[in-house]
Structure formats: C-alpha cells, structure tokens
Amino acid sequence: MKFLVFGQTGQVGAELAALEHVLCLDRTDADLSDPEACARTIQTQAPDAVINAAAYTNVDAVENDPALAHVVNAEAPARMARECAGLSIPFISISTDYVFDGRGSRPYTPDDAPAPLNVYGSSKLSGERAILQEGGCGTILRTSWVFSSHGRNFVKTMLRLGQENQKLEIVSDQVGGPTPARDIAMACYTMAGALIIQPQKAGIYHFSGYPDTSWADLARETFSQAGLDCRVRDIQSQSYRTPATRPLNSRLDCTEIQEVFGIERPDWRMGLAEILSELEKDFPDE
Template sequence: MVPGERTLVAHTAGPRQRGRQAGAGGVKVLVFGVSGQVATHLNQHDWVTGLGREQADLSDSETCAAIIRDSDADAIINAAAYTAVDRAESEPDLARRVNATTPGAMAQAAADRDIPFLHISTDYVFDGQGEDPFRPDASPGPLNVYGRTKLAGEEAVRGAGGRHAILRTSWVFSAHGMNFAKSMLRLPETRDALTIVEDQIGGPTPAGAIADALMIMARAIADGQGGGTYPFAGAPDTSWKCLARETFVAAGRDVKIIGIPTADYPTPARRPLNSRLDCSDLASDFGVTRPDWKAALRDIVKELT
C-alpha cells in the first residue's frame, strides 16, 4: 500500500538538508491516506510516502503519532478521515476518534518535530445560514455529528501549537472513491428523470486541485511562509441539481433533472443549505485560486466513460 515500499526511518538531518534530498518536490511529505480521493492524487508524487489503513489506522492515535515522530518527513498531510456523514450519527465515538482525537495527537507529534501538519476539514463545520461565503473566522455551528467531530479536529490541531494549515473544502469529486458525480454516472441509462436537491449551494471541488493546493502549502509552510485556516472550493458556486445536470451533459446523456427542497429529501444527518466559502486568503497567502469545477468535471467524466 505504500508507493515504492519506501521505509520510514528516524530523521537525522535538518529540514533544509532533508528538503534537498527530496528532489523536485522540495520537501518529503508523509501522507496519511492512500485510496481516498485526495490521497490518490497526492500519492502520484515521487516525493510523497502514503500510508494506508494497514500501516496507519486513524482509530489508533498512538500509532499514528509514533509514525510521525519516527519518520524523516519534512511535512505531514492528513488526507484520511471518517467521512460517512449519515453513518456518523450512529457511530459518534468512532467518528470523533478518527476526526478529532487522532489528528490532535498527530499534530502534536508534528509540533514536537517542528514540521508542518496539514489537515483537511469541511464546510460542514458551519450551520449553513445566510447566503454569504464563510470566512475562516466565521463562527462555526455544525448541524451533525460529522461536522462536530471535524470542528473538534480543527481545534485539536490548532491546540497542538505547531506549524499547521487546515484546509476547509466542500463537495469533493474525482474519478476515484465515492462522490456525487460518480453516483450520477452509475445510474442506469434507462433513468430519464431524477429528483435532486436544489436549495443547498456550494462549490464542487476537484480532488486533484485540493492535492495540488496542499503540496503548494506544504512547501511554503516548511519554508516558514503562511499557515492557519483556509477555505478552498471550486467555482462558481452552484447547487446539487446543477452539478447533476452538468455531469450528464458531460457524459452526453439526456436526463431530466427535477429540483426539490432539502425538506423533501430527509437524511439521518442534517446538511447546511449554504456551503459557500470565501477562498481569498488562500489566494493571497499561497497564490492558489479557486479551480473551475466544470472543466475538471468534463475531464473526469471523460476518464470514467
């Protein structure tokens, strides 16, 4: 599960020396996650070592922290999480261990080594009220267990006191893993009409763009630049109904999409209506701008079909 079966060894060189050893990537990055949407893209880099669940189970915080302490990485990216939003309602303790307790322990281990810790969070830390994009300093108010555990994870990462970045993102999609666009494409071609929620608004975000942003941030923070909490989502903001329609257009399928309110599609976990994110800080600090999700969607649909 680890690309190239590279062995993690105790670090013996200073950050800049290790960075030179890393080659084109500038820094050696240890990624928690292998098969997830973002992790799949991160692990395409030669200077990245990815750890799957067999090597690093996020329900075991002590083991994950020990891996960081014993590694020679220049930066850590946590691309693994408990993301089953509805199932989290019935598994709150497991969701909290994976999304909060272990990231806190990992961030502390990274802080002890004085290396950056980058952590992926979510728009679900907000209550979805209003129509304005949420800034990094907006007051959180998660509506479900998943959002509460991810918020607790953010707080634990900040509380470790080390160099860190928290990337809040939304509506992730790619050719890998499970996501809304792939679910649409799996529907039988005999379906000529679908009802899709139209009053939840957010920015669909290509997993590849998230991976690219994290690598840029890891290099910069390793060099002492930037850090903190950064929203990141694709542009323009849209609805699930529109995302479904664009997916079928890209696939050349004629499917009628009927919009419905969230109230007509009850789920175990409540979803925020407003998932718009203000991504300006990421652009100013790292030069990373919002990706065009429609262009990325066309590429992904082409790859899948």
Template structure:
C-alpha cells in the same frame, strides 16, 4: 522534500499519490482509530511534512457512530499535529464546510464562527481545534463536495443513475460548489512547501470550486458533459430527509488562500471534464 500522507485509497490520497516524494499510508500501516499509533509513525519516519488525507467520511453513519468519528476526525489529527509540532515540521489537514451551520447566503470566511449541525461536522471541528492546540506549523484546509474519478462520490452516482433513468429529483436549495480532489491535492502540496519556508502562514483556509451551484445544477452539468439525456427535477432538502441534517449554505470564501498562498479557486466544470476523461480511459 519527503511527504508522509495518511490515507491511501481515498479520493484525496489517490490524487496525492500521483506526485513524487509522497508516501501514502493505508489503514494497515496507520489506523486513525488509534491516534497515538499514528503519532508514533510520524516520529519514526521523520518526514519533511505530513498531510492528513484520511477521515471518517460517512456523514449519515456518524450520527450513530459519533464517538468513532470523533476519534478519527478529531483526536487523530490532533495527535498527528502534536507529533509534527514536536519535530518542528508542517502539518496539513483537510476539513469541511460542515463545520458551519449553513445559515444565510454569504460565503463562509475562514474566521467565521463554526456551529456544526451534525455529528460529522462536530468531529471535523474537534480536529481543527486539536490541530490548533498543538501549536505547531499547520494549515487547516476546509473543502466541500469533494469529487474525483476514484471511490464513491456524487459524479459517479449521477453517471450511474443518469444512464439508468430518464429523470431524477435532486436537491436544489443546498448551494455550494464541488471541489475536485486533484485540485485539493495540488493545493495541499503547495501549502506544505510554503509552510516549510514560512511557518507564519499557519492558519485555516478555504478551497472550493467556482462557480457556486446547487446539487441539482451540478447534476445537470454532469449529464450535459457526459451526454446523458436525463432530466432533473428540483426538490427541497425537506423532501429528501437524511439521518444527518445538511447545511443549506456551503459557499466558502477562498480569498485568503489566494492572497497568502497564491492558490486560485479552480473551475469545477473543467475539473469535471478531467474526471469524465479519466473515467472514460479507465473503462
């Protein structure tokens, strides 16, 4: 199996690159702001499967750059999916819990109606719709709160601030769960392999760590595992305004992913231990 991955320096792409048969494309080889060029790369390479691990990820910045976010997160995955459909190969792309409005307290199911509340969410939803419209074998994997030892993410920010300060105020009314990029990579590879054998498994799925937690609770666990004596004070989302509104309910129902592909929810606390170990070895 030859796996072509769009993305090279992001959290997910760097985890995918650990595996054999994976070829990762950087922006210099495939710029998602040029969707048809990305499709041309697929047609020329003719891989066994394509995984899109690249995205416009600046949630707040997208409020001022929605057109660019729409091209990268919406049009580019659609062009990739169409190229894969033409070649009759599976396409796997990662989406976000931000396609939902965050109301209520029940975990979002894959068939729930999306209603994004910010530009980033709208761009990811556009990508989902374009992938489905291509009509080929595909999997849309919605994830939340991606973390790893790579790049910039909540874990690394908390480690830095927790070492500098005795106390932090963290939002406590946004509930979801972190999802380690390593687990997302493993899921993408498993899904790709199964889709190759059974295209009927095409559809939208959810992957999120377990158990559910708030950002404040996540920060407390980071400090506990890292041995940092930094106290956490809970605050409401309204006390921490951002350019892009955030959904309060980011819980995802992952039942279908386990039923169809046999992929269980990962324990994010174990994933956090691995991340801290990797960061310690790299320092």
C-alpha cells in the same frame, strides 16, 4: 524532501499519491482509530511535512457512530499535530464546510464562527480546535463537495443513476463549490512546501471550486458533459430526508488562500471534464 500523507485510499490521498516526494499510507500502515500508531509512524518516517487526508466521511453513518468519528476525525489529527509540532514540521489537515450551519447566502470566511448541524461536522470541528491547540505549524484546509474518479462521490453516483433513469429528483436549495480532489491535492502540496519555508503562514484556509452551484445543477452539468439523457427535477431538502442534516449554504470565501499562497479557485467544470474522460469506459457513448 518527503511529504507523509495519511489516507491513501481516499479521493484526495489517491491524487497526492501520484505526486513527487509523497509517501501515502493506507489503513494497514496507520489506522486513525489508533492515534498513537499514527504518531509513531510520523516518528519513524521523519518527513518534512505531514498531510492528513484521512477521515470518517460517511456523513449519515457517523450519526450512529459518534465515538469512532471523534477518534478518527479529532483525536488522531490532534495527535499527529502534536507530533509534528514536536518535530517542528508543518501539519495540514483537510476539513469541511460542514463545520458551518449554512445560514444566509454569503460565502463563509475562515474567521466566521462554526456551528455544525451534524455529528460529522462536530467531529471535524473538534479536530480543528485540537490541532490548533497543539501549536506548531498546524494548518486547516476546509473544502467542500469533493469529487474525483476515485472512490464514492456525487458525480460517480450521478453517472450511474443517469444511465438507469430518464429523470431524477435532485436537491436544489443546497449551494456550494464542487471541488475536484486533484485540485485539493495540489493545494495541500503547495501549502506544505510553502509552510516548510514560512511556518508563520499556518492557520485556517478555505478552498473550493467555482462557480458556486446547487447539487441539482451539478447533476445537470454532469449529464450534459457525459452525454446522458437524464432530466433533473429540482426538489427542496425537506423532500429528501437524510439521517444527517446538511447546511443549505456551503459557499466558502477563498480569498485568503489566494492572497497567502497564490492558490486560485479551480473551475470545477474543467475538472469535471477531466474526470469524465478518465471514467469514459464506465458510461456509454451517445
């Protein structure tokens, strides 16, 4: 069995690379700005399943680069999905809570109508729709607030800033489920194996960590577990302007992925502890 993964240098891709039967590709192997090259790679490798963990994820930068975002986040995954459909193999592509506008406070289900607020969310939604239009065993896994010991993410930024400051102002009116990249990787791995045997399970699924929390409280938990003496002052999103508008409600209803694949929501606090242990050398002991 062989799982082909696009996005080796990303947070989820780095975790998938550590699993058995996985071949991870980085940008030098297959550049998502060239969708046809991605399709040729699938043909050459002849895998049993394909997982797309690659994307243009710089949410603010994407606002000024919509054309490239559309190619990388929509056209390339769609071309992968078409190739996989032709080979009758599963294709899983990771998407985002940013396809929703964040209204209300109840968790979004996979059947809720998307309404993205920014270019990144729009490009990912275009990718979702194009993948599903290709037919076959195309599957979307929406997740949120990814963090790990790899690459750039909120937790690592807080560790750096927490060492440099005694107090930080952090947004508290955006609420969602922080999700360790390792758990997303395992969810993709489990789903890919199941879809090989039961392709009828293909569809859209949600997966995020629990309990739902705010960015401010995620920062507090990070400082607490890391032993950093940095206080957090809650602020509203309107006080922290960014080029891309973020949804206030990023809660995801993960009932369906548990019922269909037996995948439960991970406790992000446990994942945080594991990641901080890996990164221990990067911040001082107290």
